[in-house]
Amino acid sequence: MSGHSKWATTKHQKAAKDAKRSKLFAKLIKNIEVAARMGGGDPGGNPTLYDAIQKAKKSSVPNDNIDRAVKRGSGAEGGAAAYETIMYEGYAPGGVAILIECLTDNRNRAAAEVRTALARNGGNLADPGSVAYLFNRKGVVIVPKEGGVTEDAVLEVVLDAGAEEVNDNGDSFEIISEASDFVGVRTALQSAGIDYDSAEASFVPSMQVPLDLEGARRMIRVIDALEDSDDVQNVFANGDIPDDVLAELDEE
Numbered sequence: 659m660s661g662h663s664k665w666a667t668t669k670h671q672k673a674a675k676d677a678k679r680s681k682l683f684a685k686l687i688k689n690i691e692v693a694a695r696m697g698g699g700d701p702g703g704n705p706t707l708y709d710a711i712q713k714a715k716k717s718s719v720p721n722d723n724i725d726r727a728v729k730r731g732s733g734a735e736g737g738a739a740a741y742e743t744i745m746y747e748g749y750a751p752g753g754v755a756i757l758i759e760c761l762t763d764n765r766n767r768a769a770a771e772v773r774t775a776l777a778r779n780g781g782n783l784a785d786p787g788s789v790a791y792l793f794n795r796k797g798v799v800i801v802p803k804e805g806g807v808t809e810d811a812v813l814e815v816v817l818d819a820g821a822e823e824v825n826d827n828g829d830s831f832e833i834i835s836e837a838s839d840f841v842g843v844r845t846a847l848q849s850a851g852i853d854y855d856s857a858e859a860s861f862v863p864s865m866q867v868p869l870d871l872e873g874a875r876r877m878i879r880v881i882d883a884l885e886d887s888d889d890v891q892n893v894f895a896n897g898d899i900p901d902d903v904l905a906e907l908d909e910e
């Protein structure tokens with residue numbers, strides 16, 4: 659079980675309550691706008707848009723903001739930006755591999771901010787391809803442990819829908835599938851009346867670097883600095899934070 663995955667899930671749940679709430683909102687809105695531009699403004703026929711909207715709602719983004727983002731992306735309303743997705747590869751201190759997914763309307767600005775965030779926190783950019791091979795594109799669905807949901811109940815629902823594994827993250831279950839199957843997994847959960855926090859394609863590390871307390875602190879410092887950039891949508895790292903270290907971090 660990946661301790662980093664547990665930390666990332668906990669951090670995501672807390673993000674809507676902390677000082678970065680407005681920044682989180684902006685990134686979720688950007689996801690919706692791009693999804694609507696790529697696949698149309700009807701969530702019923704655009705699973706990527708559907709999941710982007712659900713994720714925004716789970717983080718308490720106002721419905722008016724969501725509706726306007728859909729209209730901008732689909733062309734029903736003006737003001738949409740020309741965003742492009744760029745992936746950067748790098749390292750945090752201690753040899754932790756990092757994939758940085760940017761969604762930006764200014765490639766030069768995004769590159770400069772990523773480079774600065776890494777350099778100022780003991781990390782560095784890596785050559786294209788030198789880090790990406792350590793990650794696999796997977797579908798990740800997070801199901802909260804609410805209403806007496808059990809692992810057996812989740813397994814029964816999702817295995818036939820394409821799930822590869824179900825991990826216990828403490829206060830939630832993490833369901834891993836092929837990236838092409840996560841919509842089927844999400845739909846199976848909905849049909850069974852099981853709520854979920856998020857469903858999306860993600861990058862899951864194929865091998866991990868175990869971290870002590872200081873190593874975990876340094877990795878988190880780099881990730882926080884990267885995520886502070888408006889251009890950075892997601893950061894994926896292969897640092898593994900053991901349960902005992904995670905408990906110490908939670909106390910800080």
